[in-house]
Amino acid sequence: MDETRQRDREGTRRRILDAARRLFTELGYDQVTMRLIAAEADANIALINRYFGSKRELFAEVLAVQGRFPGLLEAPSEELPRRLAEYVADRLRSDQGSLIMSALVRSSGCAETHEIIRDRVRSAILEPLAARLPGGDAAFRATAATAVITGVGMLSQLYGKGELEAPDREAVVGRLTAVFQACLAP
Amino acid sequence: MDETRQRDREGTRRRILDAARRLFTELGYDQVTMRLIAAEADANIALINRYFGSKRELFAEVLAVQGRFPGLLEAPSEELPRRLAEYVADRLRSDQGSLIMSALVRSSGCAETHEIIRDRVRSAILEPLAARLPGGDAAFRATAATAVITGVGMLSQLYGKGELEAPDREAVVGRLTAVFQACLAP
DNA sequence: GAAGTTAGTAGACGCTTGTTTACTGGTCAA
């Protein structure tokens, strides 16, 4: 019970951040309680607010650190549809969505997180994607592709990965590539 | 305060159901409280549970009544992409999403409603849409189209209708038609 | 070794939630 605990500010802070990332990804903002984070991080609940200010600020920090699409958008623009398709298809199969996708899907019903999520979607997907698109209406085309990404994430979360109808990976990637081409074509 | 109130069981029940439909559509399951529904319906909070059993059952009844796509899926299958595109584009502009879309988007973070929403999405969109698709992998293609619908709904809810980049209606419908064609093609 | 700093802890605070209970008072048949 009252074991002597190591004093490790940075370590504790990181454990809390890791636990929050895991839980927010898996359960969404509302379903995750401060006590759950504390238990998962094996830390005292008061330390969360001490180190991060509030639940909301913790969520924002988690998203700032982890809410990115690593290297995905650096592809040449003609390869973008296929790259996006592969990314989405693999996330769909592994059931291990990126944090920003999970956050978007699972925390969208929560008013507190709207602004945070909106800003991160914009800066992590919409704007970099639009910047890579030649031709007119780039912002709108990027929005269409983002809608596909989030829609797939939404359904794969609503139904389990097993329950969702899907043929082999190549067929899924092929169709998603066509869909993204339709979204992104000038 | 203690005005004499009409005794009108059916009327009160309907007022509660209407208020719940409006609020669930606008705010999502979690953000809507029993007290809010009672206030909106101008009814006593205890009557909600008396007539509907619980918040969850009320939500299920609202969805059972209103969660449909009226007449949309009866179109000939070659017109489906354009019809879906027009439907989504108009919902996007009017900011008055269908209940099932709003429920899906706004209530997806809530574990209590997963089963209810899943069943309604299946019976209101996925299955009727798949049934109208000739060729193989109909279920998967219907899922792809559903993902687009929900993804658009998600983004239009995250960003306001004004903030979302969109050219004129014809351009939006045209692009969405192409996207749905890519989803639904055999 | 004493004093000060601070990581970690336990517990309570105020609030909101969905739900339930005990009650009031219209309505209508006998």
Next chain:
DNA sequence: TTGACCAGTAAACAAGCGTCTACTAACTTC
């Protein structure tokens, strides 16, 4: 007119939430 029925009401219930305070004890500094 009386009595059973039941729509409607006010208040409380237990549980859960994010947050905060008072405290303990381990480390650092002199």
